[in-house]
Amino acid sequence: MIRAALAALALLLWSGAAAAQGLAATLVADRIFVSAAGELVAEGNVEVFHDGTRLSAARVVYDRRGDRLTIDGPILVVAADGTIFEARQAALDPRLETGLLLGARLVLDRQLQLAAGRIDRVEGRYSQLSGVAATSCRVCDGRAPLWEIRARRVTHDEEARLLYFEGAQFRVGGVPVFYLPRLRLPDPTLDRATGFLIPSIRSTDRLGIGVRLPYFLRLGNARDLTLTPYLSAETRTLGLRYRQAFDTGAVQIGGAITRDTLLPDETRGYATATGAFALPGGLRLGFDLEGVSDRAYLLDYGLTDTDFLASEIAVFRVRDNDYLRGALTVFESLRAADDNDLLPSVVGKLVYERRLQPRPFGGTLTFDTGFDALYRAEDGDGIGRDMARAGAAFGWHGIWIGPGGLVAEADARAGIDVFAVEQDSGFDSATTRSLLGAATVLRWPLIARGAGGATHLVEPALQIAWSGVQGSPVPNEDSVVADFDEGNLLSLSRFAGEDAVETGLRGAAGLTWTRIGPRGWRSTLGFGRVLRQDAESRFSDGTGLAGRRSDWLVAGQIDFGQGLALGVRTLVDDAADFRRTEARLDWTTDRLGLAAAYVFLPSDAGEGRAEAVSEWTFDAAYRISTAWAVSGAARYDLVADSPASARLGVEWRNECVEVGLSVSRRFTSSANVTPSTDLGLSVELLGFSAGGARAAPARPCGVAGR
Numbered sequence: 078m079i080r081a082a083l084a085a086l087a088l089l090l091w092s093g094a095a096a097a098q099g100l101a102a103t104l105v106a107d108r109i110f111v112s113a114a115g116e117l118v119a120e121g122n123v124e125v126f127h128d129g130t131r132l133s134a135a136r137v138v139y140d141r142r143g144d145r146l147t148i149d150g151p152i153l154v155v156a157a158d159g160t161i162f163e164a165r166q167a168a169l170d171p172r173l174e175t176g177l178l179l180g181a182r183l184v185l186d187r188q189l190q191l192a193a194g195r196i197d198r199v200e201g202r203y204s205q206l207s208g209v210a211a212t213s214c215r216v217c218d219g220r221a222p223l224w225e226i227r228a229r230r231v232t233h234d235e236e237a238r239l240l241y242f243e244g245a246q247f248r249v250g251g252v253p254v255f256y257l258p259r260l261r262l263p264d265p266t267l268d269r270a271t272g273f274l275i276p277s278i279r280s281t282d283r284l285g286i287g288v289r290l291p292y293f294l295r296l297g298n299a300r301d302l303t304l305t306p307y308l309s310a311e312t313r314t315l316g317l318r319y320r321q322a323f324d325t326g327a328v329q330i331g332g333a334i335t336r337d338t339l340l341p342d343e344t345r346g347y348a349t350a351t352g353a354f355a356l357p358g359g360l361r362l363g364f365d366l367e368g369v370s371d372r373a374y375l376l377d378y379g380l381t382d383t384d385f386l387a388s389e390i391a392v393f394r395v396r397d398n399d400y401l402r403g404a405l406t407v408f409e410s411l412r413a414a415d416d417n418d419l420l421p422s423v424v425g426k427l428v429y430e431r432r433l434q435p436r437p438f439g440g441t442l443t444f445d446t447g448f449d450a451l452y453r454a455e456d457g458d459g460i461g462r463d464m465a466r467a468g469a470a471f472g473w474h475g476i477w478i479g480p481g482g483l484v485a486e487a488d489a490r491a492g493i494d495v496f497a498v499e500q501d502s503g504f505d506s507a508t509t510r511s512l513l514g515a516a517t518v519l520r521w522p523l524i525a526r527g528a529g530g531a532t533h534l535v536e537p538a539l540q541i542a543w544s545g546v547q548g549s550p551v552p553n554e555d556s557v558v559a560d561f562d563e564g565n566l567l568s569l570s571r572f573a574g575e576d577a578v579e580t581g582l583r584g585a586a587g588l589t590w591t592r593i594g595p596r597g598w599r600s601t602l603g604f605g606r607v608l609r610q611d612a613e614s615r616f617s618d619g620t621g622l623a624g625r626r627s628d629w630l631v632a633g634q635i636d637f638g639q640g641l642a643l644g645v646r647t648l649v650d651d652a653a654d655f656r657r658t659e660a661r662l663d664w665t666t667d668r669l670g671l672a673a674a675y676v677f678l679p680s681d682a683g684e685g686r687a688e689a690v691s692e693w694t695f696d697a698a699y700r701i702s703t704a705w706a707v708s709g710a711a712r713y714d715l716v717a718d719s720p721a722s723a724r725l726g727v728e729w730r731n732e733c734v735e736v737g738l739s740v741s742r743r744f745t746s747s748a749n750v751t752p753s754t755d756l757g758l759s760v761e762l763l764g765f766s767a768g769g770a771r772a773a774p775a776r777p778c779g780v781a782g783r
Contacts, residue, residue: 103125103126103127104119104123104124104125105122105123105124105125105126106119106120106121106122106123106124106137107120107121107122108120108121112138114140115140115141115142116138116139116140116141117138117139117141118136118137118138118139119136119137120135120136120137121135121136122135123135123136123137128157129156129157130154130155130156130157131154131155132152132153132154133151133152133153133154134148134149134150134151134152134153135149135150135151136148136149137149145168146167146168147166147167147168148164148166148167148168149166150163150164150165150166150167150180151163151164151165152164152165152166152167160183160184160185160186161183161184161187161190162181162182162183162184163181163182163183164178164179164180164181164182164196165179165180165181166178166179166180167179167181177195177196177197177198178195178196178197178198179194179195179196180194181193181195181196181206183196183204183206183233185264185265185266186264186265186266188213188265188763188764189211189212189213189264189265189764190211190212190213190216191206191209191210191211191231191233191240192209192210192211192216193206193207193208193209193210193231194207194208195207195208202234202235202236203232203233203234203235204232204233204235205230205231205232205233206230206231206232206233207229207230208229209226209227209228209229209230209231209242210225210226210227211225211226211227211228211231211240211242212224212225212226212733212764213732213733213762213763213764214731214732214733214734215732215733221248221250221251222733223249223250223731223733223734224247224248224249224250224733224734224762225247225248226242226245226246226247226248226260227245227246227248228242228243228244228245228246228260229243229244230242230243230244231243233264238263238264238266238267238270239261239262239263239264239267239270240261240262240263240264241259241260241261242257242259242260242261242262243258243259244256244258245257245258245259245260265764269293269295269301270293270295271293271294271295272292272293273290273291273292273293274291274292274293274303275291275759275760275761275762276288276289276290276291276759277289277757277758277759278757278758278759279307279309279379279755279756279757279758280755280756280757281377281379281753281754281755281756282752282753282754283311283339283377283751283753284309284311284312284337284339284377284378285309285310285311286309286310287307287308287309287310287311287312288307288308288309289305289306289307289316290305290306290308291303291304291305291316292304292305292306299321299322299323300319300320300321300322301319301320302317302318302319302320303317303318303319304316304317305317305318305333307333307378311337311338311339312335312336312337312338312339313335313336313337314333314334314335314336314337314378315333315334315335316331316332316333317330317331317332317333318330318331319331323354325354325355325356326352326353326354326355326362327352327353328350328351328352329349329350329351329352330348330349330350331348331349331350332346332347332348332349333346333347333378334346335374335378339373339377340371343370343371344370345370345371345374346369346370346374347367347368347369347370347374347375347380348366348367348368348369349365349366349367349368350364350365350366350367351364351365351366352364356392358394359394359396360392360393360394360401361392361393361394362390362391362392363390363391363392363393364389364390364391365387365388365389366388366389366390367386367387367388368386368388368409369386369409369411372411372412372413375411376743379741379755382722382743383411384410384411384412385408385409385410385411385412386408386409386411387406387407387408387409388406388407388409389404389405389406389407390404390405391403391404391405392404398431398432398433399429399430399431399432400428400429400430400431401428401429401430402426402427402428403426403427403428404425404426404427405423405424405425405426406423406424406425406426407422407423407424408420408421408422408423408424409422416455417454418453418454418455418461419453419455419460419461420453421451421452421453421554422452422453422454423451423452424449424450424451424452425448425449425450425451426447426448426449426450427447427448427449428445428446428447428449429445429446429447430443430444430445431443431444431445438475439475440473440474440475440476440487441473441474441475442471442472442473443471443472443473443474444469444470444471444472445469445470445472446468446469446470447466447467447468447469447575448465448466448467448468449465449466449555449575450463450464450465450466451463451464451465451554453500456500457500458500458501458502459500459501459502459503460500461500462498462499462500462501462552463498463499463500464496464497464498464499464552464554465496465497466494466495466496466497466551466575466576467494467495468492468493468494468495468575469492469493470490470491470492470493470512471490471491471492472488472489472490473487473488473489473490474486474487474488475487481521482521482522482523483519483520483521484519484520484521484522485517485518485519485520486517486518486519486520487515487516487517487518488514488515488516488517488518488569489514489515489516490512490513490514490515490544490569491511491512491513491514492511492512493509493510493511493512494509494510494511494512494575495507495508495509495510496508496509496510496551498551498552501552504549504550504551504552505549508548508549508551509548510546510547510548510549510551511546511547511548512544512545512546512578513544513545514542514543514544514545514569514570514578515542515543515544516540516541516542516543516567516569517540517541517542518538518539518540518567519538519539519540520536520537520538521536521537522534522535522536523535523536529595530594530595531592531593531594531595532592532593533590533591533592534589534590534591534592534593535588535589535590535591536588536589536590536591537586537587537588538567538585538586538587538588538589538605539584539585539586540567540584540585540586541582541584542569542579542582542583542584542585543581543582543583544569544570544578544579544580544581545580545581546578546580551576552576553572553576553577553615554574554576555573555574555575555576556572556573556574556575556576556577557683557684558573558684559571559572559573559616559617559620559622560573560620561620561621561622561627561628561630561648561657562630562632562646563603563630563632563646566585566587566605566607566630567585567587571607571616571622572615577615579613581609581610581611581613582609582610582611583607583608583609583610584607584608584609585605585606585607585608586605586606586608587603587604587605587606587630588603588604588605589601589602589603590602590603596638597636597638598635598636598637598638599635599636600633600634600635600636601632601633601634601635602631602632602633603630603631603632603633604629604630604631604632605629605630606626606627606628606629606630607622607626607627608625608626608627609624609625609626610625611625612624612625613625616683617681617682617683617684618679618681618683619656619657619678619679619680619681619683619684619686620657620681620683620684621648621650621656621657626651628648628649628650628651628656629648629649629650630646630648631645631646631647631648631649632644632645632646632647633645633646639666640663640664640665640666641662641663641664641665642662642663642664643660643661643662643663644660644661645658645659645660645661646658646659646660647659655677656679657677657678657679658675658676658677659674659675659676659677660674660675661673661674661675662674668699668700668701669697669698669699669700670697670698670699671696671697671698672694672695672696672697673693673694673695673696674693674694674695675692675693675694676690676691676692676694677689677690677691678690678691688716689716690716691714691715691716692712692713692714692715692716692721693711693712693713693715694710694711694712694713695709695710695711695712696709696710697709697710704729704730704731705727705728705729706727706728706729707725707726707727707728708724708725708726708728709723709724709725709726710722710723710724711723711724714745719744720742720744721743721744721745722741722742722743722744722745723741723742723744724739724740724741724742725739725740725741726738726739726740727739730763732763733762733763733764734760734761734762734763735759735760735761735763736758736759736760736761737757737758737759737760737761738757738758739755739756739757739758740754740755740756740757741754741755742754742755743755
């Protein structure tokens, strides 16, 4: 690094190298002359500029016969890559391969500074610093930095971009904390280097106080491995993460293996594998695989609070007019009440869609075909049902704008499906089903401007739809859960999948009012419902879609500007009782990020919900200053009238250190997990590798913190 920083001066004064390489530099000084001894001398405010590098010195002497460069300071070099070098005096050969620098200070990548009584250049690659103090903290006269590493000698390998410390002593506030005879650290310009990463401390009710100490191994430019031992009185865990990049994609494999006192006779752990690759023909391959030894492991070790795992491998392609995707997914529930043998644990799906623009009658014509299948591990009539479907369909959509701004839309769909059902005598083993359906939607957007400058847009909408099905009944596997919202109010079918479709004559009506204020406020209010000639019994009561008349759908959003927005959606029955309800508030500023949400779901046996769900969730982060930040999250169960989970985090950082403290509490319990508290502490010294990119601006001397 020193060699790069001083290269400008060397190229200028060592004329042979400069001429050979065709490089140019600019020298400015009060006086430039040749002495009686034949030395080239520049003195008085000497400055050299070359390729983004600037050197300042009091006096520079180049001895051609001795092939020696002598520089009197104060010497200051600011390189284009951010390196800053200071010295009192230097004596070097023009190639900067050997020499001596006295009273030097080196700042790497504007982060890490190393002050040394002496620097020796060795073999043109190494800089050996003697009597070194290294820190990324602001250094003020008369006061020790927050942390520093004192060393007898430091060797900087400029090619490998590594720092080797000998006789290293780590100090906090000037007080020695521990001693290391040898220490290797990356310089700030190196993103990936073998060595220890930032350790963290974790304390939980079940595992006690433990330490995670990750070790990173660089296996080449495209591969690396991270090993993370996690040790406490209750557990011995080794985590790993392997990454590799290829010309056409990348893969990451992770996991952990554990022996602990929670399940003393078992080896526990988890494994994951993710990847994405480009294939010929514009195809993409992606996979996301995950598995765990037992249902409580992920919660015990604070990895995730998910209650199911989904492992999938998929091949897909997306182009302007067609879409292709094939996937195989394996599901595993982590809920104590679920029996994975009774759930459709293996699901395969293949779908192809193509869009055409037929000129004779306009509109958009779509063709889609697909195959899907599911498998249950359980053998038994009705409880181990396996099923497959293959089908194809044509759809058409057209839109016209008539007099007065009236908008008319038309949809038509025709398709055929073949179903195969095993281990369920309640359905035919093989069924062919045909579908024919059509719908018309009329919209009439009306716009007006109010006296205060606000713009109002009112849009009534009306739909008439019919569809019919021919064929024997089939099981409903992919449309068990249905949602009623603004997106499907005017849909031809409100079932989520292909197994079940709405039939008969029906209609839907809705009205939307949008107001755009002169100061940037924007609000929208909409409502609607579905009416049928015949009652629909396949929707469960909790969806709001069952019967001849659906519940009223009411939805509204307000954007207040300044990053503040509120959204509400609810279903209201004919008795004016609120059914499914959700609301969300978001507020984002330069310092604040806030999200609060409320959800209510009524009990619904059809969706596997024996009790109603009603809860608040809250997530916030606030940066108090450049040094301090706090964050928090909470979930409160209104049905149980008790908190479900809570988390609080505090972060403090300056230009050279980042400290994070977090505490979380899970209040719920089940057959797999018990309530627990998790405490985490991390301390990161900024300035090595890429860590300093997150550092706060350096505080002025005399200011303790902000």
